[in-house]
Amino acid sequence: MADLSSDDILDAVDSVVASLVSGDFPVLHRNETLDDALAALDGGEKAYLNMVDGDLRTSGEALGGGGYYELEQEALFELTVKAGSEAQSRSALGRIIQALAAVIEAANADGGALAALGALAAPTGLQRDNLATSGVPGIKGAVVTVTVSFTSDQPF
Secondary structure: OOOOOHHHHHHHHHHHHHOOOEOOEOOEEEOOOHHHHHHHHHOOOOEEEEEEEEEEEEEEEOOOOOOOEEEEEEEEEEEEEEOOOHHHHHHHHHHHHHHHHHHHHHHHOOOOHHHHOOOEEEEEEEEOOOOOOOOOOOEEEEEEEEEEEEEEOOOO
């Protein structure tokens, strides 16, 4: 069992997703604001990806006791894309969401960065409605929640 903290897990997820930057996949930012995303889109970027450090939940003491905790750390990925039409924005958003899911799956596989830490990540939520970008012409947004389960001797 690794002696991991919440911050260790967030840093690992950041590193995994940041490694994906290529083609349609935007550079990963961390804990930035919507204003930063909109400024980047106004400046010519086609997409903006921001990882927000999410909440940590303790789901209980690990089996076998010994002072270890079962923890679940959330990371929220805020995606904002800009394209010439609503359909193009939705398509670009879909490609980025699929790439994000694929890189998380690869990190869970044997030899993957998260598997090496004894952690397991999974997309657990997708929000596309009622965002600040709703109704802005040519811009679509989504928030993908990824939950990472791990065991640690630290409750935080």
